[in-house]
Ligand code: KG4
């Protein structure tokens with residue numbers, strides 16, 4: 587069981603603005619323990635709901651308005667100004683470029699003002715490692731052995747990632763078209779269930795019968811790769827809906843249940859293939875879709891089947907937040923950039939792991 591490399595307790599400010607959540611956090615962490623001093627998230631759901639999806643221009647403007655308020659509130663929580671923090675961590679990608687720029691420029695300005703090292707964090711590694719965060723506000727960081735295999739499922743990404751160490755990630759599989767969360771959002775829109783779609787589909791599915799309709803599990807019979815495809819599944823739902831003139835609540839519930847089962851099955855079929863291929867010592871689940879109960883049950887069952895220990899991000903850390911960014915920042919402390927080199931840090935909408 588390995589511990590991270592932090593020697594002394596460190597206080598870090600985290601900033602996250604990659605999509606439609608504006609978030610700031612303050613955490614204290616050493617080798618073993620983590621304390622969450624502030625976890626502030628402003629979800630822009632209301633702003634984007636009328637459009638049925640995130641509007642980049644609207645998101646960036648809202649980040650500009652909200653982020654200073656969240657930073658001010660986090661500063662008050664430690665009854666200090668940011669002079670007292672050791673580091674600042676910020677999401678630099680992947681995500682919407684104009685949204686990322688708000689967080690990155692704000693973080694750079696704070697780093698310059700307070701002469702603090704800045705740590706550029708990959709949003710997806712933040713999601714992956716959020717599975718190690720303790721349950722309470724303060725507690726032991728969960729122990730882990732490497733390699734671990736992570737399934738990260740969000741609105742923008744669906745990836746299988748091999749984690750060789752706290753800071754070494756390599757993507758081994760992923761979607762070739764829509765992300766799993768995106769397909770939940772699009773199908774919910776077709777069924778007029780609400781936005782963002784995942785929680786609405788899950789809720790509707792509780793009253794439905796998954797066996798009434800049989801949707802495909804795209805690419806699941808392709809054993810030679812670890813890829814996913816969700817756009818065909820969405821089309822299968824659209825074709826079915828086109829044949830039906832009246833969409834009763836029970837019809838919608840059956841569709842939601844069958845669709846949810848198809849997505850979860852697809853996710854787990856390739857995860858199992860990846861487990862067999864890479865023989866990890868742990869498996870991890872993170873990202874917005876990791877909130878889905880059917881997925882959580884299936885993930886846990888698969889881990890037990892393969893006698894693998896596992897961690898799933900807790901519900902409060904599945905959606906975008908800045909605790910996961912501050913946490914990931916401290917794990918990669920050695921990558922901190924000093925103020926005089928801040929020009930190296932830019933927003934990168936297509937950021938990968940290397
Ligand atoms: O990680 P996240 O907060 O933002 C991105 O980085 O994309 O993920 C948001 C996605 C949305 O597509 C949303 O519909 C989905 O996560 N989601 C869910 C559930 N809760 C959120 N999908 C399925 N079931 C849920 N319970």
Ligand code: ZN
Nearest residue numbers: 713740874906
């Ligand atoms: Zn995310």
